[in-house]
Amino acid sequence: LTTPTIGVFDSGFGGLTVLRELLPLVQGAHYIYLGDTARLPYGAKSQATVARYAVESARFLEDRGCTSLVIACNTASALALDEIRAAVQVPVTGVIEPAVQMAHHGREGSEVLVLATQATVQSHAYLLACARRNLQAIEKACPLLVPLVEEGWVDHPVTREVLRIYIAEALLACKPSAVLLGCTHYPLIAAPIAETLREFGIQAPLIDSAHATAQEVGRRLSTEAHAAGAHPATFECFATDSVEKFQRLGSHFLGQPIPRVELLDLGG
Amino acid sequence: LTTPTIGVFDSGFGGLTVLRELLPLVQGAHYIYLGDTARLPYGAKSQATVARYAVESARFLEDRGCTSLVIACNTASALALDEIRAAVQVPVTGVIEPAVQMAHHGREGSEVLVLATQATVQSHAYLLACARRNLQAIEKACPLLVPLVEEGWVDHPVTREVLRIYIAEALLACKPSAVLLGCTHYPLIAAPIAETLREFGIQAPLIDSAHATAQEVGRRLSTEAHAAGAHPATFECFATDSVEKFQRLGSHFLGQPIPRVELLDLGG
Numbered sequence: 001l002t003t004p005t006i007g008v009f010d011s012g013f014g015g016l017t018v019l020r021e022l023l024p025l026v027q028g029a030h031y032i033y034l035g036d037t038a039r040l041p042y043g044a045k046s047q048a049t050v051a052r053y054a055v056e057s058a059r060f061l062e063d064r065g066c067t068s069l070v071i072a073c074n075t076a077s078a079l080a081l082d083e084i085r086a087a088v089q090v091p092v093t094g095v096i097e098p099a100v101q102m103a104h105h106g107r108e109g110s111e112v113l114v115l116a117t118q119a120t121v122q123s124h125a126y127l128l129a130c131a132r133r134n135l136q137a138i139e140k141a142c143p144l145l146v147p148l149v150e151e152g153w154v155d156h157p158v159t160r161e162v163l164r165i166y167i168a169e170a171l172l173a174c175k176p177s178a179v180l181l182g183c184t185h186y187p188l189i190a191a192p193i194a195e196t197l198r199e200f201g202i203q204a205p206l207i208d209s210a211h212a213t214a215q216e217v218g219r220r221l222s223t224e225a226h227a228a229g230a231h232p233a234t235f236e237c238f239a240t241d242s243v244e245k246f247q248r249l250g251s252h253f254l255g256q257p258i259p260r261v262e263l264l265d266l267g268g
Numbered sequence: 269l270t271t272p273t274i275g276v277f278d279s280g281f282g283g284l285t286v287l288r289e290l291l292p293l294v295q296g297a298h299y300i301y302l303g304d305t306a307r308l309p310y311g312a313k314s315q316a317t318v319a320r321y322a323v324e325s326a327r328f329l330e331d332r333g334c335t336s337l338v339i340a341c342n343t344a345s346a347l348a349l350d351e352i353r354a355a356v357q358v359p360v361t362g363v364i365e366p367a368v369q370m371a372h373h374g375r376e377g378s379e380v381l382v383l384a385t386q387a388t389v390q391s392h393a394y395l396l397a398c399a400r401r402n403l404q405a406i407e408k409a410c411p412l413l414v415p416l417v418e419e420g421w422v423d424h425p426v427t428r429e430v431l432r433i434y435i436a437e438a439l440l441a442c443k444p445s446a447v448l449l450g451c452t453h454y455p456l457i458a459a460p461i462a463e464t465l466r467e468f469g470i471q472a473p474l475i476d477s478a479h480a481t482a483q484e485v486g487r488r489l490s491t492e493a494h495a496a497g498a499h500p501a502t503f504e505c506f507a508t509d510s511v512e513k514f515q516r517l518g519s520h521f522l523g524q525p526i527p528r529v530e531l532l533d534l535g536g
Binding site: 037038039044045046048049143144146147148150151157158161162165240241242245267 | 305306307312313314316317411412414415416418419425426429430433508509510513535
């Protein structure tokens with residue numbers, strides 16, 4: 001029995017929140033994380049460009065020996081999952097299906113609010129995935145939230161004001177029974193998002209796509225991994241831009257130090 | 269006498285504000301604009317990555333027949349001007365020297381405040397260029413301003429609040445005699461920047477690097493171009509991501525419709 005090697009891909013650091021949840025969940029696994037930091041963010045780019053970038057990254061992870069891939073990036077999952085699946089031989093899990101599945105639980109027929117990047121919203125990937133489960137998704141693009149998180153303003157009056165504006169606009173169109181965090185940066189501002197919703201009288205739970213995806217992958221792999229040995233999971237990291245910055249910023253998302261990052265040139 | 273063909277390069281749309289000023293200034297010229305929109309923004313990326321991207325773009329413009337290049341991007345000018353000059357045979361103008369030259373006029377020995385991206389500030393390109401002219405630069409990174417402009421919040425309470433925070437922090441360190449807009453997105457929020465400075469008792473003029481650079485290039489080329497013929501300047505545009513988005517957003521920066529944009533694959 002071989003140790004499962006799981007590739008985790010994101011445009012930047014956000015996908016490290018998925019890896020963070022996976023590490024204690026799948027004993028004995030080895031993870032290869034790739035952050036395409038030279039070309040981030042994907043959230044405002046076209047389908048063709050996001051698909052090209054994501055396929056290059058997925059191929060790299062398969063070539064490194066990954067036996068399955070997690071696309072821990074909402075934009076790439078929304079815009080390029082079919083292209084990625086066509087480009088590699090190994091199973092590929094995106095973040096959208098697990099998140100919608102978790103939202104669906106006990107909420108059939110109700111409205112869910114999806115907060116996401118511009119590109120994810122324009123793809124309507126959440127809308128379609130929700131419709132297949134008889135959920136009505138209202139998708140709201142929140143382009144300033146990633147820059148605010150990256151500025152470190154996670155508990156800041158400006159972030160709360162921006163959230164009030166976005167959420168007030170979204171609530172004109174729905175009364176959600178759940179709110180889906182459709183970007184791996186958003187869990188870092190889950191508390192102000194929940195507070196802002198309460199200000200508007202919405203008590204709906206937040207569903208974190210990173211958490212939902214980690215749970216799904218964990219369920220699928222934990223038996224296989226346990227059989228491979230009960231030693232703790234290991235990981236290595238690749239980035240397409242500054243490895244120093246990846247180590248520094250990435251450790252906040254991962255919740256532990258990142259001892260080493262390898263620089264990767266994907267030709268862009 | 270041949271018509272001058274001037275390449276104008278930016279990571280995205282901001283450099284179109286330089287082209288906008290150049291069009292009426294240099295009669296008879298032809299402009300080739302390249303926006304590296306698939307890999308924007310450059311403002312938070314490493315020197316090595318920005319230099320690689322900028323050199324690829326500069327080579328493309330030289331190959332298309334440009335007789336001189338304008339690097340209409342503060343980050344690329346700050347981080348990669350030497351690499352670009354080494355990579356091409358034609359003269360290259362960046363935005364930093366013209367801006368500092370304009371700031372210097374009548375202000376020797378005084379303090380100037382430079383608002384710019386993270387990468388531009390970390391390069392200290394403005395600090396060094398100012399020091400060479402006996403000006404003391406205080407550089408302030410303003411990472412949220414580009415996303416706010418791109419969200420279209422150019423006249424918005426959140427933008428004014430973010431400006432108050434950044435400018436208050438900067439004014440702890442200086443009392444500027446001029447304020448340099450070290451990013452081609454910032455002229456679109458020149459009015460709220462000036463208002464915020466006045467709230468803090470600062471009457472210093474704003475110096476726009478796009479305007480300063482267009483003036484400098486115009487001075488150098490107008491004789492040559494006039495001799496080539498008194499017909500209006502023409503332009504063509506290339507982008508590395510969605511041409512539809514470039515046409516739509518770019519026309520706001522250019523101040524006129526963009527009839528056609530060609531998609532360019534720089535291999536990234």
